[in-house]
Amino acid sequence: MSDVTINVNGTDRSATVEDRTLLVDFLREALGLTGTHVGCDTSQCGACTVILDGKAVKSCTVLAVMAEGSEVRTIEGLAEGDELHPVQAAFCKHHALQCGFCTPGMIMAAVNILERHGPDIDEALVRHQLEGNLCRCTGYHNIVKAVLDAAQQTRIAAE
Amino acid sequence: MMYDFAYHRARTLDDARAAFRDADDAAYVSGGHSLLPTMKNRLAAPDRLVHLTAIPELRGIARDGDRLVIGAAETHAGVAASPVVQEAIPALAALAGSIGDPQVRHRGTMGGSVANNDPAADYPSAVLGLGATIHTSEREIDADDFFAGMFTTALDEGEIVTRIAFPVPDSAGYAKMRNPASRYALAASFVARFGGDVRVAITGAGSDGVFRWHEAEEALAARFEPGALDGLAVDPDGMMSDMHASAAFRAHLCAVGTARAVANPGRLTLLA
Structure with a gap:
């Protein structure tokens, strides 16, 4: 067992966990943050995507002990009160989800795309950068539209 | 659920060793995306x-004369994303940017990939194709002596890859056909030219893992253009065969990939 402290969505959170505990299980089981989903548990689907020290990662393939001392952002950390994050709002506007299972991971991956690449992005970049997130419902078109619109809204807000 | 284990974050090479x-049966871990x-x-x-990524000697990217x-x-x-890599060996930067997906690339490391020697991994082809030197906690190993068959290397028990x-x-080029599901290479060719010498390394295809295609090297040394490969073929007998691609198809992809890598230096060419 190890004592782990991870800053999650701006707050230090501590727990004593088995060393084999995955980051996603630390979030869901120890902290009750069940917005981060476990899809495949084999590093393929991206439903468990969170942002670890500024980089999107699959939290099913990171040990909680590896994230000791790090900053993690999850889907619960995006909205400010009732105001959705621009990427969340764009997913609603463009109907970028159907069953919604992949959505938290998809949104965290999209938020990280905008953080790493800025708002001047095109469709090819978005599609390439979303390769780590699988959606079995939408066919991706509306997801890509939503990410591009969120980028556009960010550009407008910056002007 | 994994079997239970104890985790140790090493701060120095001595600490890691x-x-x-x-331990009775320890393993080193870096990005952890294979292990x-x-x-x-x-x-x-x-x-x-034993987690290695906090060890300072394992970090850094620098040009040192004629070496990266x-x-x-x-x-x-x-x-x-490294400007140093993009400037020195752009095909290597492009290869790194084609591994897995963004989340995998944020965690997976060069040392982990090379030490694991997955027969479908990308990096072994660049290490062998460029004739790199693998520096370890104990010694230096030439790429030609490092890869020893599927998931097998010259590394001894407890030895740590520190830098490459x-x-x-x-010039160098990299061309690959990706498995559409896993995104590992079904077959990929890394071609590097050093003056009149050419090295060709193939990953994803060989049943013993990454290998040099010497026949293509000789042909390209004589005439460095895709046409020099006309009539050359890799023997399907040495190729992997599975539900994703037959041995004959993989052998075909070796030739196509090598020609494309010659024709498109300085970048990645995806065959599909």
Whole structure:
């Protein structure tokens, strides 16, 4: 067992966990943050995507002990009160989800795309950068539209 | 659920080696993107994981004269985005940017990939194709002596890859056909030209893992253009065959990939 402290969505959170505990299980089981989903548990689907020290990662393939001392952002950390994050709002506007299972991971991956690449992005970049997130419902078109619109809204807000 | 184990974050090479030695069945871990899935499948069950990425000697990317030296714990994303790598060996940066997906590239490391020697991994082809030198906690190993068959290397028990030094070529190219599901290479060819010498390394296809295609090297040394490969073929007998691609198809892809890598230096060419 190890004592782990991870800053999650701006707050230090501590727990004593088995060393084999995955980051996603630390979030869901120890902290009750069940917005981060476990899809495949084999590093393929991206439903468990969170942002670890500024980089999107699959939290099913990171040990909680590896994230000791790090900053993690999850889907619960995006909205400010009732105001959705621009990427969340764009997913609603463009109907970028159907069953919604992949959505938290998809949104965290999209938020990280905008953080790493800025708002001047095109469709090819978005599609390439979303390769780590699988959606079995939408066919991706509306997801890509939503990410591009969120980028556009960010550009407008910056002007 | 993985079998239980104890985790140790090493701060120095000596610390890592001692932690490894003191366990019954330890494993080193870097990004963990090969090892943790293997442990989930219970194909590996180390009793201690020694985490290497906090060791300073394993970090850094720098040009050192005619060599490009990359720390073993540098991530695929870091290599892909490095201006030093893009300037020295752009095909290597492009290769790194084509591994897995963004999340995988944020965690997976060069040293982990090379030490694991997955027969479908990308990096072994660049290490062998460029004739790199693998620096370890104990010694230096030439790429030609390092890869020893599927998931097997010249590394001894407890030995740690610290950095990899790549000779900077006059030009290099990388072409691959990806497995559409896993995104590992079904077959990929890394071609590097050093003056009149050419090296060709193939990954994803060979049943003994990465290998040099000497016949193509000789033909390209005589005439460095795709047409020099006309009539050359890799023997399907040495190729992997599975539900994704037959041995004959993989042998075909070796030739196509090598020609495309010659025709498109300085970048990645995706065959599909």
